[in-house]
Amino acid sequence: MTEILPPVVRNSAFFFDFDGTLVEIASRPDLVQVEPRVRDLLRALDDRFGGAVAVVTGRPLDVVDGFLAPLALPTAAEHGSVRRGASGRMHAGDKGNEVIEAAHRMLKPLAEANPGLILERKSSSVALHYRQRPELSEACAAAVEEVVAKNPRLVILPGKMVFELKPKGVDKGIAVRAFLEEAPFKGRVPIFAGDDVTDEHAFAVVNELGGITIKVDDGETQAKYRTDRSGLFDWLSGLAEKP
Structure with a gap:
């Protein structure tokens, strides 16, 4: 179920959901496995695209960091309630x-x-x-x-x-907009890949901004492209390896 995914410009910024996108969904949240190629690919994309790679997830920040260690990427955790920018600065709204x-x-x-x-x-x-x-x-x-x-x-x-x-007032789309107001994401073409209903807010924002939206696996979506995890990683590997 792999569509041909589009070419990207060097001036791109990448945003990834975690569960179902970077990792396979498990029966319990604590049982997911991070394949070694995931860390390798994220590190390679981060190097090639000037640090404009972020994770946008419903997971708590410390949990994501634990799974991706030693990487500590810019991350919007808990759907953007907690956000760590590329500089390491923490942003946290009213948690209610x-x-x-x-x-x-x-x-x-x-x-x-x-x-x-x-x-x-x-x-x-x-x-x-x-x-x-x-x-x-x-x-x-x-x-x-x-x-x-x-x-x-x-x-x-x-x-x-x-x-x-x-x-109310917290979602992945808002988080993506916040990243795009900061270096190194500012002025770049956003790319968002996700698999779940919670990613639709981000798809809407990235579509509005003329970026690339990728739905992983099945389900109704407003994303412009669709693939499976294998197709997504093949595409990303090709981007990371280009000179």
Whole structure:
């Protein structure tokens, strides 16, 4: 399922989702495996494109850094709630800790009563994973909808076998725009690759700016191109190797 991906200009900036794009999705978030070629390719792209390579993910920053170590790329973590620029400067908005903590308390009984559900508390969001209990998708959806009804400052961000609750005004598109206002991303043509519903905000922004958007695998999307992980890595390898 590989389309022919487009040529790119030297003045490009790369933004990558993590789960499902840089790594295969696992049954539990902590079980993903980072192939050695992932670090090698990211390092090569970073060298060739002047450091304009970033990760844009729902994962916490320390978790991404742990998986990609020794690399410490510019990263928008937790959908952009926490962002580390290329200079190392940290940007963190209003995390809405009180409503996130309230959401966590409301969802905890459901997770505790159903082994296999994973309730992940991040610094600025809470995620309810049901990959190991897909038959509970409707129950999980109802639970997060009830939380949002009682906490209107929150929004539901559905993903692949997960519902995430986060404060309004935070998404991957906003994070990409913020990177593009800073060196070395400023003035470059953005390229975003992602696989999930959470990446659609970034696709919309990059399309608006005339960049390249790549949907990994199936699902409805506004991305201009589509491929699988193998096709994506073959394409990126070719870009990294060009003189």
